[in-house]
Amino acid sequence: MEKRVVLYDHGNLHVDAVERSDGAIVIEGQDLSGDGEYEYFLTVSGDQIPSLVVALGGKPGQDVLALLEQHGERIVRHGERRWLVDHHVMADLWTWGSPPL
Structure with missing residues (x-):
């Protein structure tokens, strides 16, 4: 069963983090601030x-979703992909739609 927490939900931007059954974490964003819809x-x-x-300031074995939820707004305001790159955490990106300008 997947577990989910909200990282950010303000205005037209909603971002969740989901822990999949295989142990991966997916940061899912939906931005409705442009002319259409942008999902990533x-x-x-x-x-x-x-x-x-470690990048979230946690210790081995800590609940990564709880840490993401705790730091969610800061991560989103920095830019999730940029934050991950800045902390040397590899992630695959998939997008749909046109990002807002």
Whole structure:
């Protein structure tokens, strides 16, 4: 069963983090501020989760979703992909629609 937390929900932007059954974390964003809809999915594979926990200031074994929820607004305001890159956490990106200008 997937677990989900809200990272950010203000105005036209909603961002969740989902823990999949395979151990991966997916950051799912939906932005409705442009002329249409823009969705993006950043997938952090299970082998990158320890690095993500450390980047969030956690200790090995801590609940990564709880840490993401705690730091969600800061991460989203920085830009989720940029934040991950800045902290040397690898993630695959998939997008749909046109990003707002």
